[in-house]
Amino acid sequence: MHRPVHRLLRYLILPSEITDFERQYIARVNRIALYFFALHVPAFTLIAWFNGTRPVVAALLSAAVVAGPAISHRMISNPRITSVVYGVTAMFMGGLLVHFGQGPVQIEMHFYFFSLIAMCAVFGNPLVIIAAAVTVALHHLIVWLVLPQSVFNYDAAWWVVAVHAAFVVLESVAACVIARSFFDNVIGLDRIVQARTAALDAKNDEMRLLLDNVEQGFLTIDSEGRLAQARSAAIDRWFGAPPPDTNWFDYLTTLSPEFAAQSRLAWQEVVDDVMPVELTLDQMPRRFERDPYKHYRIDYRLLEASTPGERLYLVIVTDVTAEVERELVEQEARERIGLFQKLLVDRSGFETFFEEGSHIVDLLVNERTADLNTIKRAIHTLKGSAGLYSLSSLVAMCHDLETFMEQENTAPTKTSYEALSVRWQRLSTDREILLGGRASTIELDQDQYEVLKAAVRNGEPPTLLLRRIRSLKLESAGKRLRHFEEYAKAIAQRLGKSDVRVDVEDHGVRLAAPRWGAFWTTFIHAVRNAVDHGIEPAEHRIAVGKPPLGHLALRSYEEADRIVIEIADDGRGIDWDALARRAAELGLPASSSADVERALFTEGVSTAEGVSEMSGRGVGMSALLEQTRSLGGEVAIQSVPGRGTTLRFTFPSSANAADSIAPAATATN
Numbered sequence: 001m002h003r004p005v006h007r008l009l010r011y012l013i014l015p016s017e018i019t020d021f022e023r024q025y026i027a028r029v030n031r032i033a034l035y036f037f038a039l040h041v042p043a044f045t046l047i048a049w050f051n052g053t054r055p056v057v058a059a060l061l062s063a064a065v066v067a068g069p070a071i072s073h074r075m076i077s078n079p080r081i082t083s084v085v086y087g088v089t090a091m092f093m094g095g096l097l098v099h100f101g102q103g104p105v106q107i108e109m110h111f112y113f114f115s116l117i118a119m120c121a122v123f124g125n126p127l128v129i130i131a132a133a134v135t136v137a138l139h140h141l142i143v144w145l146v147l148p149q150s151v152f153n154y155d156a157a158w159w160v161v162a163v164h165a166a167f168v169v170l171e172s173v174a175a176c177v178i179a180r181s182f183f184d185n186v187i188g189l190d191r192i193v194q195a196r197t198a199a200l201d202a203k204n205d206e207m208r209l210l211l212d213n214v215e216q217g218f219l220t221i222d223s224e225g226r227l228a229q230a231r232s233a234a235i236d237r238w239f240g241a242p243p244p245d246t247n248w249f250d251y252l253t254t255l256s257p258e259f260a261a262q263s264r265l266a267w268q269e270v271v272d273d274v275m276p277v278e279l280t281l282d283q284m285p286r287r288f289e290r291d292p293y294k295h296y297r298i299d300y301r302l303l304e305a306s307t308p309g310e311r312l313y314l315v316i317v318t319d320v321t322a323e324v325e326r327e328l329v330e331q332e333a334r335e336r337i338g339l340f341q342k343l344l345v346d347r348s349g350f351e352t353f354f355e356e357g358s359h360i361v362d363l364l365v366n367e368r369t370a371d372l373n374t375i376k377r378a379i380h381t382l383k384g385s386a387g388l389y390s391l392s393s394l395v396a397m398c399h400d401l402e403t404f405m406e407q408e409n410t411a412p413t414k415t416s417y418e419a420l421s422v423r424w425q426r427l428s429t430d431r432e433i434l435l436g437g438r439a440s441t442i443e444l445d446q447d448q449y450e451v452l453k454a455a456v457r458n459g460e461p462p463t464l465l466l467r468r469i470r471s472l473k474l475e476s477a478g479k480r481l482r483h484f485e486e487y488a489k490a491i492a493q494r495l496g497k498s499d500v501r502v503d504v505e506d507h508g509v510r511l512a513a514p515r516w517g518a519f520w521t522t523f524i525h526a527v528r529n530a531v532d533h534g535i536e537p538a539e540h541r542i543a544v545g546k547p548p549l550g551h552l553a554l555r556s557y558e559e560a561d562r563i564v565i566e567i568a569d570d571g572r573g574i575d576w577d578a579l580a581r582r583a584a585e586l587g588l589p590a591s592s593s594a595d596v597e598r599a600l601f602t603e604g605v606s607t608a609e610g611v612s613e614m615s616g617r618g619v620g621m622s623a624l625l626e627q628t629r630s631l632g633g634e635v636a637i638q639s640v641p642g643r644g645t646t647l648r649f650t651f652p653s654s655a656n657a658a659d660s661i662a663p664a665a666t667a668t669n
Contacts, residue, residue, distance in 0.1 A: 012126045022187045026079035037066045048100040058100045065092045087128035090116040091135035124183035126176040133172035217317035221248045223271045259288035295324040338390045352517035361424045365417045377623040384524035388487045475513040477556035478506030484527045491531045500550045507557040519627045525620025534571030568646040574639040601625040631655040
């Protein structure tokens with residue numbers, strides 16, 4: 001019982017809170033209703049005069065009734081209460097109309113009650129309807145008992161009053177439903193909107209709080225790159241607030257001009273919509289560096305736009321400095337392990353690498369030369385020797401410097417070498433840790449020990465024995481060639497050429513490491529060219545009847561008091577015609593085979609289709625020729641199209657710090 005009553009009361013009585021919209025609306029309706037009631041005074045006066053029912057009394061009574069809503073309008077601040085007063089006022093006016101409108105149409109004037117009850121629904125308050133209905137019911141009952149002719153122009157029975165009351169009840173019920181529906185769906189709509197807006201604002205505040213406290217920047221752009229005003233605080237904190245109505249790519253230009261140019265070019269493919277948008281967004285440039293050692297990654301996501309045909313994109317900026325630093329630490333740890341392994345195998349080669357590398361880094365960092373070609377050769381040579389020792393971080397730095405010189409045709413600035421200098425200092429520290437304070441040592445492997453022991457046991461003449469002992473201070477060429485064997489196989493795998501078979505023949509040749517270090521550093525360019533340009537991919541080799549695995553031979557031997565270093569491959573051979581055309585394009589002589597051979601070792605000449613981290617800049621072979629000639633050597637080339645190429649480097653014995661030692665006959669115990 002209590003629950004239905006409670007629900008009915010909740011339906012009839014409006015919520016206590018009055019919104020600004022409701023207050024303004026009801027105040028306006030109340031003001032109009034007051035004017036409406038004021039017009040009743042002259043209207044009722046005329047009706048009373050026409051019917052002969054005392055117009056002066058009609059004017060006074062109607063004016064007295066109007067005084068009620070006028071006082072309420074001015075004195076009561078709650079517009080709902082004023083509306084209830086207006087509901088009562090309307091029924092008082094109806095009673096006066098029926099009383100002063102006695103005559104043939106008096107009964108029709110009862111429609112005033114029903115019309116006003118219906119019109120009270122505009123207040124959107126069921127209590128106004130109830131107040132009006134109660135008022136008209138009391139009017140009919142009391143006046144019918146006291147002065148029946150004031151209500152009806154005939155002697156009406158009680159059931160006539162009951163019929164009128166029934167119609168009032170029915171209309172009041174309908175008017176209450178209309179008033180409440182009007183409140184809920186019109187007046188109350190503002191309440192719903194405000195509630196939902198508040199909820200959205202709360203969620204937006206929560207989202208903003210979340211976005212402002214995550215270490216990522218979020219912003220949105222349209223197809224033209226225009227930035228939306230809303231963004232996370234990380235963007236402003238990292239890069240500064242973008243100007244109003246700015247373009248994303250213009251904003252990027254202030255952070256990294258080169259990265260912005262690449263991004264703008266790639267964005268054109270996104271908006272052209274030729275390829276799937278997910279694919280083109282994934283191909284957008286990802287990382288850029290701002291300020292020393294600050295790295296950022298940018299990701300793009302397509303959003304659903306509210307306007308058909310319009311596209312919005314979410315831009316996610318992430319500070320990946322810690323990630324990059326961690327990658328560098330892990331990379332340096334791997335490189336440190338690799339250096340340790342190289343040291344165990346070939347200490348002297350390891351020392352020579354650092355000696356030559358330190359010379360190159362000093363040349364670059366301290367700007368000891370301004371000659372662009374010298375700088376190019378130095379960086380390319382350092383890249384090659386770093387690749388031999390699997391120092392990929394150094395290789396990448398050198399490659400970036402080469403790319404800069406290729407694009408700008410000028411030497412890098414001193415600040416461009418900062419990363420290279422820092423990395424080399426850390427490598428030098430690793431070297432000191434690995435080598436410790438050990439004094440200079442002579443390495444002797446098992447075979448050398450057995451040969452020396454056999455020479456002593458067999459009574460070899462002291463002069464020859466002394467020569468053999470002195471040769472132990474020299475470096476075995478075989479160690480160097482076996483390093484190049486590993487490097488050649490690594491390059492082949494990186495280039496997708498599967499494996500490559502490498503034969504090493506050193507014939508016991510030993511060389512003075514300090515004098516030959518620079519040559520070995522540049523010899524890596526010959527190895528790289530043989531694998532990259534010479535040996536074909538497996539499917540190409542099979543197509544021309546060759547075995548799938550390429551073959552590379554590395555040899556050192558002595559011949560007629562000359563020291564010979566050879567590298568031979570069974571690849572495609574040198575395309576002399578293409579080389580001649582390239583030389584002619586550069587204005588070099590190319591009319592004879594000798595001219596074309598010289599072009600092979602000329603700075604800037606390359607037949608590669610593009611520049612890669614491996615080769616294609618035309619620098620390495622000129623550096624190799626220069627080091628060969630510095631030792632008094634010369635180079636001979638044999639190349640047969642489709643069969644392979646052999647490079648033979650021949651040096652006088654004086655190129656060695658001591659006599660070159662031919663291998664002794666293998667002794668037996």
